[in-house]
Amino acid sequence: MPPSQLEITKYVDSLDLSASIGAVVGGTNGIGAGVARKLASLGCRVIVLGRDESSAERLGREIKVLKPRGDVGHIEFIQCDLRTVEGMNCAVRDLRAVIGKTRLDCLFLSQQGMPTGKIELTSDGIDSIFAVQTLSRFFLIRQVISEALVKPSGSIVSISNSGERFDLSLDDLSMIKRQSQGRGKLSLFVDQAKRDPTIIDSMIMEFRDRYPEYGFYNLMPGMVYHPTFQYHAIPIPIRWIHRMLMWMIGISADQFAPCPIYVALGDTTRRSDLPTTMNKRLNATTLGPWSMDPRLRLQLWDALDRHCSRLGQAD
Numbered sequence: 001m002p003p004s005q006l007e008i009t010k011y012v013d014s015l016d017l018s019a020s021i022g023a024v025v026g027g028t029n030g031i032g033a034g035v036a037r038k039l040a041s042l043g044c045r046v047i048v049l050g051r052d053e054s055s056a057e058r059l060g061r062e063i064k065v066l067k068p069r070g071d072v073g074h075i076e077f078i079q080c081d082l083r084t085v086e087g088m089n090c091a092v093r094d095l096r097a098v099i100g101k102t103r104l105d106c107l108f109l110s111q112q113g114m115p116t117g118k119i120e121l122t123s124d125g126i127d128s129i130f131a132v133q134t135l136s137r138f139f140l141i142r143q144v145i146s147e148a149l150v151k152p153s154g155s156i157v158s159i160s161n162s163g164e165r166f167d168l169s170l171d172d173l174s175m176i177k178r179q180s181q182g183r184g185k186l187s188l189f190v191d192q193a194k195r196d197p198t199i200i201d202s203m204i205m206e207f208r209d210r211y212p213e214y215g216f217y218n219l220m221p222g223m224v225y226h227p228t229f230q231y232h233a234i235p236i237p238i239r240w241i242h243r244m245l246m247w248m249i250g251i252s253a254d255q256f257a258p259c260p261i262y263v264a265l266g267d268t269t270r271r272s273d274l275p276t277t278m279n280k281r282l283n284a285t286t287l288g289p290w291s292m293d294p295r296l297r298l299q300l301w302d303a304l305d306r307h308c309s310r311l312g313q314a315d
């Protein structure tokens, strides 16, 4: 039986991470900032990747107030914009430079936030949400592994929804054709909200099979509130439903933070029992055909790989 939230929190609070180094993509705000704060308070050296420098500075001040364990926990900031493959490349380059000869114990990916129902094309000509939420996860994970920036036996935890079923169209992952067929904002919101977890679950399953020496997880947070939650971007009436659910069952980013840290840094015996894709109670999510079928996963992998190559990244 998975541990309770209380057991998870107690376990994580007992960790001394003063010899550990972690990176949190999308760690400047929201859920990622909660994870970065908690890691640093336990003594970890944390590299935070995001866009907003002032948020990173605020996070640094908050961490000092928390008096990190052993006085060593702190954050270092890498500014990056993950909407383009060039931006993803710069993020990896800067991460490599910051960590030098050391290797990450854990990498968390918590970038993007909610879908919006809008398709905004990046300078690479792809949907910005697809670029940040899914393509950048694929790109960053693949690069940190191929450059051995994470220790063997280290953990890579994606924080996103999981367990959705969506009929992916590999030649239209940005859903530009779908939009031109007259789908409105609300339908596109639902499509984005199903497309991204479908892709992320599938890629995490594929990474797990290809690189069994690492721990790969996709963790679904449920409803997590924080000061930068982008309610205004969510189309009505989903915005209203979301607000109500958040009020009824939401937890703060700081309350949620022990969960991904437990997944990444719990002792090996505990971690070996964890499913690859799970909800915040650490119960396995039910996967759709794209994640379950190795042939479909391979086709998706190739499509993501083609995007990266076409947009400037050679294997």
Ligand SMILES: NC(=O)c1ccc[n+]([C@@H]2O[C@H](COP(=O)([O-])OP(=O)(O)OC[C@H]3O[C@@H](n4cnc5c(N)ncnc54)[C@H](OP(=O)(O)O)[C@@H]3O)[C@@H](O)[C@H]2O)c1
Residues within 6 Å of the ligand: 025, 026, 027, 028, 029, 030, 031, 032, 033, 049, 050, 051, 052, 053, 055, 080, 081, 082, 083, 110, 111, 112, 113, 114, 115, 132, 133, 159, 160, 161, 221, 222, 223, 224, 225, 226, 228, 229, 230
């Ligand atoms: N919160 C929830 O209730 C909830 C529920 C289900 C799933 N999720 C998933 O959990 C993940 C985190 O959600 P969240 O609520 O924490 O989102 P959030 O508050 O919007 O935080 C997103 C983080 O991603 C960074 N980011 C956004 N665009 C970026 C870009 N172009 N380049 C680099 N960094 C970028 C942001 O950095 P800057 O602020 O520096 O720009 C921020 O640190 C998302 O995948 C979301 O879909 C969240």
